[in-house]
Structure formats: C-alpha cells, structure tokens
Amino acid sequence: MTTTESIATKGQTTARSEASPLTPRSTPDLDAPALVAELRTTFASGTTKSIAWRKGQLKALRRMLVEREDDILNALASDLGKPNIEAFVTEIAFVLTEIAVALKNLDRWVRPEKVRIPATQLPGKGRIYRDPLGVVLVIGPWNYPVQLLLAPIVGAIAAGNCVVLKPSEVSPTVSATLSAIIPQYLDNSALRVVEGAIPETTALLAQRWDHIFYTGHGSTGRIVMAAAAKNLTPVTLELGGKSPTYVDASANLTVAAKRIAWGKFLNAGQTCVAPDYVLVHRSVEAELLKKLQEAVTQMYGVNTQETPDFARIVDSRHFIRVSALLDGEGAGTPFFGGERDASDCFISPTVLVGTDPESKVMQDEIFGPLLPVLAVDGVEEAIAFINNRDKPLALYVFAEDKQIAERVLDSTSSGGACINGTLFQLVPPTLPFGGVGESGQGAYHGRSTFETFSHHKSVLKKTTRLDPPIAYPPYTERKKKILRRFL
Numbered sequence: 001m002t003t004t005e006s007i008a009t010k011g012q013t014t015a016r017s018e019a020s021p022l023t024p025r026s027t028p029d030l031d032a033p034a035l036v037a038e039l040r041t042t043f044a045s046g047t048t049k050s051i052a053w054r055k056g057q058l059k060a061l062r063r064m065l066v067e068r069e070d071d072i073l074n075a076l077a078s079d080l081g082k083p084n085i086e087a088f089v090t091e092i093a094f095v096l097t098e099i100a101v102a103l104k105n106l107d108r109w110v111r112p113e114k115v116r117i118p119a120t121q122l123p124g125k126g127r128i129y130r131d132p133l134g135v136v137l138v139i140g141p142w143n144y145p146v147q148l149l150l151a152p153i154v155g156a157i158a159a160g161n162c163v164v165l166k167p168s169e170v171s172p173t174v175s176a177t178l179s180a181i182i183p184q185y186l187d188n189s190a191l192r193v194v195e196g197a198i199p200e201t202t203a204l205l206a207q208r209w210d211h212i213f214y215t216g217h218g219s220t221g222r223i224v225m226a227a228a229a230k231n232l233t234p235v236t237l238e239l240g241g242k243s244p245t246y247v248d249a250s251a252n253l254t255v256a257a258k259r260i261a262w263g264k265f266l267n268a269g270q271t272c273v274a275p276d277y278v279l280v281h282r283s284v285e286a287e288l289l290k291k292l293q294e295a296v297t298q299m300y301g302v303n304t305q306e307t308p309d310f311a312r313i314v315d316s317r318h319f320i321r322v323s324a325l326l327d328g329e330g331a332g333t334p335f336f337g338g339e340r341d342a343s344d345c346f347i348s349p350t351v352l353v354g355t356d357p358e359s360k361v362m363q364d365e366i367f368g369p370l371l372p373v374l375a376v377d378g379v380e381e382a383i384a385f386i387n388n389r390d391k392p393l394a395l396y397v398f399a400e401d402k403q404i405a406e407r408v409l410d411s412t413s414s415g416g417a418c419i420n421g422t423l424f425q426l427v428p429p430t431l432p433f434g435g436v437g438e439s440g441q442g443a444y445h446g447r448s449t450f451e452t453f454s455h456h457k458s459v460l461k462k463t464t465r466l467d468p469p470i471a472y473p474p475y476t477e478r479k480k481k482i483l484r485r486f487l
C-alpha cells in the first residue's frame with residue numbers, strides 16, 4: 001500500500017472526505033540540537049561539497065517526483081482538493097523545471113567568477129567563489145506544500161548544503177507523504193524532514209543555522225527573523241500580502257477577465273501571488289464584471305462545487321476566516337458567487353462589488369476565492385491607492401497602452417509584476433522571485449536559489465614575483481605623490 005492510498009481526498013478528483021483523517025503529525029522525540037550536530041558532522045566531512053554528490057541528489061529528487069507522482073498528487077487532493085493537472089503543473093512540474101535548470105548549469109554556477117581588478121593590484125586575479133553556507137533550514141507553507149518546500153532545496157542542494165525541511169502541519173497528508181518518501185530517495189545524513197507544528201518549528205528555530213528560508217505569513221516571518229537574529233543567521237522571507245490588479249480603459253477586457261479569473265481562482269485563491277483585488281477604470285467596470293462572470297462559467301461551469309477543476313479551502317479554520325471576510329462589514333455584495341458549504345470547505349468563485357476600501361476584506365490578505373472589484377477614475381487614482389498600502393508581492397496591470405503600464409511600474413514598488421497576465425512572472429527561472437517590504441526579502445528560482453544558499457567569497461590572488469616597496473612604511477612624500485596618481 002502506498003503512503004496515501006488509504007486517505008480519502010477533497011474535491012472531485014476522488015471521493016470527498018468530511019475531514020482529513022490525518023491529524024498534524026508531531027515529532028515528540030525531536031532532539032533538534034542533536035539533529036543539527038549530526039548534519040554539521042556531515043557538512044564538515046565535505047560530502048555535500050562534491051559536485052557529483054549534488055548532482056546525484058538532484059537526480060534522486062527528480063526520480064522521487066517521477067516515481068511517486070501519484071502519491072504526491074493524491075496527498076494534494078486530500079489536503080486541498082487540488083485538481084490533478086493543476087497540482088501536476090504548479091507543484092511537480094515546477095520543481096522538475098528547477099531541477100533541470102540546476103543540473104544543466106551547475107558546472108558553470110560553481111566555477112569561480114572572474115572579475116576585473118584595479119591596476120594597483122596587478123599582477124593578480126580577482127575571483128568570486130560560491131561556498132556552501134552549511135546547515136540550512138527550509139520552512140514551508142501549506143498552499144503549494146510541495147513546490148514551496150522542494151523548490152528552495154533544489155538550490156540548497158545545488159549549492160552544497162545540508163538541509164532540514166519543515167513541511168506545514170496545515171497540509172498534513174502532504175507533510176506525512178514527503179516525510180515518508182524523501183528518506184527513501186535522498187541522502188539521510190545530509191537532508192532531513194521534521195514534521196510538526198509550532199512546538200517543533202520553535203525547537204528548530206532555537207538552533208544555530210547558516211540560513212533560514214521561510215515561506216508563509218508575515219506574522220510568523222517576524223518570529224523567524226527574531227530567532228535568526230540571535231545567531232546573526234541570514235534569512236529569506238517569502239511572505240504574502242494584497243497583490244493589486246489595475247485594469248485600464250485600454251485593456252483587452254476579454255483576455256484580462258480570463259487571466260484575472262484564472263490567477264484568482266486557481267487553488268481556490270490560496271496563492272501568494274493571486275490578484276487580491278481589482279482596481280478597474282470606471283468606464284470599463286460593467287464590461288469587466290460581465291466578462292469575469294463569463295470566464296468563470298467557461299472555466300468552472302455554473303455549479304462550481306461539481307467541477308473537478310476547482311480546489312477547496314485547506315481546512316475549517318481557513319473556511320471560517322474567509323467566510324468572515326465575506327460576511328464582514330463593508331465587504332460589499334457578490335456580483336456572482338458567494339455560495340458556501342462548510343462540510344466540503346467549499347467557497348465558490350466570488351466577485352464582490354460595492355466593497356468599502358476600509359473594510360476587513362480590503363485590509364487582510366484574502367487568500368481565498370473572493371475578488372473585490374473597485375472602480376477608480378484612472379491610473380493616478382490606482383497608483384495612489386496602491387502606494388497607500390504595504391508593498392505587495394505581485395502587481396498586475398492590464399493595459400494595451402504601454403505608457404500606462406510603464407507609469408504604474410515606475411510609480412509603485414512590488415516584489416514582482418506582470419503586464420497583461422497574472423502569476424506568469426513566476427514561470428521563467430531567469431526571473432528572481434521574492435517580495436519587498438512587508439511581502440518579504442530575498443529571492444529565489446533558477447540561479448537565484450543557488451545564489452541564496454551560497455556565500456559569495458571574494459578572493460584576490462597575488463603573485464610574490466613583484467613586491468614594490470611603495471605601500472609599506474616609511475611613508476614619504478614621493479610615495480604619496482605616486483600613490484595619489486594611481487588611487
């Protein structure tokens with residue numbers, strides 16, 4: 001029997017369970033100091049520095065994703081009702097691409113980088129070495145629990161580190177599945193999974209790490225950063241926030257509606273870069289609303305609870321949270337949607353109109369399938385609205401007028417942005433992905449992940465063949481004159 005065969009699943013992909021039969025698994029016998037000490041011994045042995053080891057582990061990770069695809073997809077269906085294809089593309093295929101990029105480029109990435117040096121240091125050579133950091137901690141969230149735990153470790157392994165992975169307890173089936181299969185494929189002396197919730201994460205955070213990579217909410221991000229500060233441990237914080245979308249009067253409304261609806265309702269809105277709300281030019285508001293409804297009907301049908309292509313809210317705690325936003329004062333009224341079924345953690349794709357900008361649904365990150373659409377009188381009002389709030393993780397502009405798009409990019413600050421699309425900015429491995437301000441710090445994907453988990457060691461190589469006395473005391477007026485000419 002596979003790890004997840006016995007687990008009933010959410011949504012329509014397989015039989016729907018009332019509640020996941022798995023409770024968050026804890027690690028009562030976790031000895032965090034001993035675990036870290038063990039991995040430090042492995043790191044000190046030099047095993048993980050070998051390029052052959054790194055490539056071998058990346059290939060093993062790839063083999064795991066291919067051979068255990070069904071186990072992983074079943075776990076994702078169980079925890080989030082993730083549609084099969086959606087889960088494959090956004091979780092498994094995403095990590096496979098990261099592995100392919102790392103395997104293809106690793107020899108080049110690890111080569112000391114040649115840099116120019118000033119004439120005063122000639123003859124000599126300037127080089128930047130990429131050293132592994134050591135023993136690192138990767139803490140994942142529940143919304144893309146495979147991608148967001150494994151994509152960081154692709155770079156951590158490629159850079160030659162030992163890693164402890166902490167999957168989220170909120171997606172317990174994925175957590176249990178990964179903790180069961182990872183040791184079957186990866187080198188257990190260097191890569192470990194620790195399951196559990198706050199007590200385990202707290203115990204892990206109390207250790208000295210060489211880097212902590214955290215994905216999740218900013219409130220926990222602050223706890224992570226405070227714990228890291230005690231040991232001067234560098235952190236990457238991949239956080240969330242309210243990502244705005246501006247739809248200009250010049251926009252292609254049919255395409256905009258489809259791309260906004262897709263980006264918003266994918267994974268039932270539980271995507272860190274989902275368009276959180278829409279600011280639409282008043283002159284095209286009615287048309288956009290109509291097209292959003294058409295797009296949702298086209299993608300999910302009329303009865304969205306029946307379709308196998310729409311995910312579920314992860315658990316009843318988050319169902320209650322999103323419901324409260326929908327019911328909250330000033331949330332506005334559904335232009336369409338608003339249906340709920342607590343027993344299935346189901347909330348239908350919902351577009352809200354008449355939303356008060358000061359309401360809770362416009363203050364908290366929604367992280368669910370609710371999309372407030374607010375009319376503005378033009379791009380300047382949209383820019384002022386966005387700049388009045390925390391810096392978002394993503395920003396979307398739909399406009400055929402290129403100057404409008406540039407104006408928004410130029411006048412706002414966000415982790416990333418996409419013009420005439422949503423979420424796609426995550427796809428090219430050449431584009432570093434990360435937040436700014438409240439939406440996080442640091443970036444990854446492709447080479448950036450490797451760089452995040454590497455120390456950039458500057459090395460100057462000198463020759464002893466020449467040793468001019470000019471730099472040494474005694475300092476003389478003549479030396480000063482010559483030095484002034486060179487420096």
Ligand code: NAD
Binds near residue numbers: 139170217223239365
């Ligand atoms: P979560 O509750 O699963 O927390 C993430 C991790 O933090 C878990 O492993 C959990 O055990 C740990 N944790 C939670 N509370 C803790 C505490 N008090 N002390 C120590 N550890 C603790 O996930 P979440 O935070 O609900 O995730 C959703 C948030 O993550 C959203 O804000 C979303 O926007 C953001 N997010 C960001 C990205 C990104 O790439 N920037 C991706 C996905 C999600």
